Structure formats: C-alpha cells, structure tokens
Amino acid sequence: MRSPLIPEMATQEVQLNETLVHLKTESETLKSKLEEERAKLHDVELHQVAEKVDGLGQFVMKTRRTLKGHGNKVLCMDWCKDKRRIVSSSQDGKVIVWDAFTTNKEHAVTMPCTWVMACAYAPSGCAVACGGLDNKCSVYPLSLDKNENLAAKKKSVAMHTNYLSACSFTNSDMQILTSSGDGTCALWDVESGQLLQSFHGHAADVLCLDLAPSETGNTFVSGGCDKKANVWDMRSGQCIQSFETHESDINSVRYYPSGDAFASGSDDATCRLYDLRADREVAIYSKDSIIFGVSSVDFSLSGRLLFAGYNDYTINVWDVLKGTRVSILFGHENRVSTLRVSPDGTSFCTGSWDHTLRIWA
Amino acid sequence: MTSNSNVSNMRRLVEQLKLEASVERIKVSQAAAELQQFCLQNASKDALLVGVPTGSNPFREPRSCTVV
Numbered sequence: 001m002r003s004p005l006i007p008e009m010a011t012q013e014v015q016l017n018e019t020l021v022h023l024k025t026e027s028e029t030l031k032s033k034l035e036e037e038r039a040k041l042h043d044v045e046l047h048q049v050a051e052k053v054d055g056l057g058q059f060v061m062k063t064r065r066t067l068k069g070h071g072n073k074v075l076c077m078d079w080c081k082d083k084r085r086i087v088s089s090s091q092d093g094k095v096i097v098w099d100a101f102t103t104n105k106e107h108a109v110t111m112p113c114t115w116v117m118a119c120a121y122a123p124s125g126c127a128v129a130c131g132g133l134d135n136k137c138s139v140y141p142l143s144l145d146k147n148e149n150l151a152a153k154k155k156s157v158a159m160h161t162n163y164l165s166a167c168s169f170t171n172s173d174m175q176i177l178t179s180s181g182d183g184t185c186a187l188w189d190v191e192s193g194q195l196l197q198s199f200h201g202h203a204a205d206v207l208c209l210d211l212a213p214s215e216t217g218n219t220f221v222s223g224g225c226d227k228k229a230n231v232w233d234m235r236s237g238q239c240i241q242s243f244e245t246h247e248s249d250i251n252s253v254r255y256y257p258s259g260d261a262f263a264s265g266s267d268d269a270t271c272r273l274y275d276l277r278a279d280r281e282v283a284i285y286s287k288d289s290i291i292f293g294v295s296s297v298d299f300s301l302s303g304r305l306l307f308a309g310y311n312d313y314t315i316n317v318w319d320v321l322k323g324t325r326v327s328i329l330f331g332h333e334n335r336v337s338t339l340r341v342s343p344d345g346t347s348f349c350t351g352s353w354d355h356t357l358r359i360w361a
Numbered sequence: 362m363t364s365n366s367n368v369s370n371m372r373r374l375v376e377q378l379k380l381e382a383s384v385e386r387i388k389v390s391q392a393a394a395e396l397q398q399f400c401l402q403n404a405s406k407d408a409l410l411v412g413v414p415t416g417s418n419p420f421r422e423p424r425s426c427t428v429v
Contacts, residue, residue, distance in 0.1 A: 016364075016365070016367075016368055019368050020367060020368055020371060023368065023371035023372060023374075023375055024371065026375050027371065027374050027375050027378055030375065030378035030379060030382055031378060033382055034378065034381060034382050037382065037386065038386065041386050041387065041388045041389055042389050043388050043389055043390050044389055044390045044393065045389075045393075046389070046393045046396065046397075049390060049393040049394055049397060050393070050397055053397065053400075053401070056410075061409070064420040064421060065420065084419070100420075101419055101420075201377070238380070239377065239381075240380070240381075240384070241381060241384060242377075242381060256396065256399075257399070257403070258395075258396070258399040260392070260395065260396065260399075261392075261396060275389070275392040275393070275396065277386065277387045277391075277392050277395075278386055278387055278388065278389045278391075278392035278393075279384050279386045280386075280389070282389055282392065282393060282396075300407050300409040300410055301403060301406055301407040301408070301409070301410075302399070302400050302401075302402075302403035302404045302406065302407035302410055303396070303399055303400050303403070304400040304404060304407060304410050305407075305409060305410055320396075320400070321396070321397055321400060341409070344408070345406070345407055345408050345409060346408040346409070346413065346418050346419070346420065347408075347409070347418070347420045348409065359420055361408075361409070361418055361420040361421050
C-alpha cells in the first residue's frame with residue numbers, strides 16, 4: 001500500500017475502510033434476514049398443493065408449418081396481435097415478416113449489422129422493432145406497398161453502449177423497453193427517441209425481459225448473466241424484487257398469464273417458477289437427463305403448460321403445477337433459440353440456429 | 362485503495378436490500394393455491410391444453426385445395 005503524503009489522507013482512508021466494512025456486514029445481515037423471512041412462509045411445495053389435480057394426458061403436438069427463408073441462425077421472433085403474422089430476425093442481418101398461415105414472406109429488411117438478437121411487433125401491427133450488435137433498437141413502419149423500401153423509413157430509437165439483447169413495445173406503439181449487454185434496461189419514447197427511464201441493478205449483461213400483463217400494472221422482469229431475475233417498477237426505475245437461485249445465465253423470462261408469477265430458463269439446464277407474492281422460487285423444472293441450456297420459455301394460455309426450447313435442439317413441455325415433463329418435441333436440426341405462444345394460445349412458434357421457424361399445434 | 366465510489370455503491374446495495382426485505386409476502390400454500398386456481402379456471406380456453414374442435418384451429422387445418 002502506498003504511504004500517503006499527508007497524515008489527513010491516511011485518516012480519511014482508514015475511515016472509508018471502516019465504513020466499507022460496516023456496510024458489508026450490514027448487507028450480509030440483510031441478505032440473511034431476507035432469506036429467513038422468505039423461508040418462514042415456505043410451508044409447502046407447489047407440486048404438493050397440486051397433487052389432487054388431474055394429471056395431463058398424452059399430447060400430440062406437431063410441426064404444422066415450417067418457415068424457410070433466413071440465410072443463417074434465427075435468433076428471435078415475435079407474434080403480431082392478429083395471431084397470424086410473425087416477425088423474425090437472424091444472424092445474417094435480415095428481419096422478415098411472415099404470414100404464418102400461408103408461410104408467405106410479407107416484408108424483409110436488411111439491417112446494417114449482423115446478429116439481430118432482438119425483434120418485436122408493435123401492438124398496432126403497423127411496425128416492427130429490432131436491433132443487436134449495432135447497440136441500437138430501430139423501428140420500421142410496415143408499408144402496405146410491397147415495393148417500398150422499408151429501410152428508408154427506419155427510426156433509431158434506443159442507444160445502448162453494448163449489444164441489444166431484447167426489446168418489447170409497451171401496450172402502445174409509443175414506447176419501447178430494451179435490455180442490453182451493457183447491464184441496463186431502458187424505456188424509450190419512440191417518436192422522439194428520448195430516454196424515459198433507465199434500470200440499473202444487474203451486475204452483468206441483461207439477456208431478456210418481459211412486461212407484466214397489462215392488468216397487473218407497470219412492472220417488468222429481466223434476467224441476466226449475473227444469474228439474477230429482477231422485477232422493476234417502470235415509473236420509478238426501482239428494482240422491487242430480485243431472485244438469485246439459478247446457477248448460470250438466465251436466457252429467458254416470461255410472466256405467468258395471471259401476472260402473479262414468472263418463469264425463467266437458464267444455461268444451468270433448468271426452468272424455474274417464481275411467485276411474486278410469496279417472493280420466492282416455487283418450482284424447478286429439470287431432469288438429470290437434461291443437461292443443455294434453456295434458451296427460451298413461454299406459457300400456454302391457462303398457465304398450465306410451460307414450453308421450453310433447449311440447446312440440444314428439443315422442446316420440453318412441462319406441467320407447471322405438478323413439475324413433471326409431459327412431452328418432448330423433436331424437429332429442429334440445431335439449437336432452439338426463441339419460442340413464443342401465439343396471442344390466442346392456439347399454437348406456438350420456435351426459431352432455431354437451423355435457419356428455420358416452426359409453428360407447432 | 363478504497364474509493365468513495367465503493368462506499369456509495371455499498372450504500373446503494375444496503376438501501377436496495379432494505380427495500381427488498383420490506384416486501385409484503387404471503388405463504389407459499391396460498392400463492393400456490395391461487396396459481397392452481399387460475400390454471401383450472403382457464404383450462405377450457407387453452408387450445409394447446411385441451412385441443413379445439415376440429416376445423417377451428419387454423420394451423421391444424423389441412424391446407425388442401427377444394428374442388429369447386
């Protein structure tokens with residue numbers, strides 16, 4: 001340690017050190033207290049409560065459509081509210097809008113960057129947002145004129161200092177929520193590009209986010225490389241709850257349809273369910289035979305089924321209440337990278353590193 | 362060397378932990394019962410769970426042409 005030139009500096013440094021030690025002790029005590037309080041209310045397991053519920057029968061879910069056209073890994077997709085259109089983005093820089101019923105491509109945009117890791121459909125169905133290694137989130141209005149050059153109308157909305165990992169419109173076309181490799185999430189005004197709120201608290205890259213169902217109020221959940229899932233108040237920017245039980249990066253988070261819980265998927269090969277009112281993890285969906293990471297998760301309409309896409313090319317379907325796997329789906333020829341259930345719950349779509357998207361029902 | 366920013370980071374962490382500790386919680390038994398109730402109440406509307414009458418799921422319909 002360097003010897004200070006002035007005696008006052010030495011005293012100041014000792015004081016700072018003491019404060020730091022005191023604060024560290026206080027934080028350790030608070031963390032233990034938090035765990036204690038949570039444990040007091042842990043009187044039963046979810047699957048025990050669900051013992052009396054009828055088990056689920058055999059599921060017949062097959063690929064009903066295959067969307068081919070991307071030239072490289074599909075990284076992200078989102079449904080339009082009309083339940084038939086889909087936007088997808090790829091490592092080759094292309095963003096494509098499909099009609100999933102007919103498998104026709106309706107629009108295509110080439111981004112100026114590769115690895116377009118995030119894309120989202122606007123609630124009106126009139127625009128899409130996307131971004132990735134360009135560190136930005138851009139909005140493209142969708143034109144009815146197929147000959148129009150979409151890239152010309154592009155609007156840059158979000159600017160991060162590292163890659164864009166996820167984006168989502170809020171309940172209107174006017175605001176976008178983003179998450180980034182720079183460790184933050186942010187809320188932006190689409191028209192002006194202004195930053196409305198930023199969310200700091202993750203200690204590493206934020207990989208995913210999901211907005212609470214509109215009835216539940218203004219919150220969203222994010223998951224990151226720090227193994228934490230954080231719940232945020234959108235108006236204040238405050239992190240209101242935090243969960244750290246995964247053993248590796250959290251790649252996907254999704255709210256339970258009632259808004260009272262959320263599921264997560266991680267590189268630790270498990271999916272977990274966290275109840276927001278009990279403030280703890282209430283279920284783990286795992287098997288010794290499943291050793292590859294989970295890339296994406298989504299619930300069926302009633303919340304009874306959890307669909308999860310894995311890096312071993314499969315989709316596992318879990319009984320959310322009983323904690324058991326009810327089905328395993330094969331078809332993709334490389335990692336499943338993205339998975340979303342359609343807005344009316346009649347099907348779900350997966351995107352894969354095998355360059356295709358599949359619709360399952 | 363200790364810096365002021367380390368101390369302010371720690372202060373922020375402590376404040377955050379105090380906030381998280383003050384959250385009102387309910388018992389897992391109650392939370393689980395409500396999750397279950399939601400599932401059961403909405404099960405009949407969940408097409409991927411119970412299936413839908415043949416012909417009404419647009420993705421399950423065979424895409425064949427009809428002879429007019």
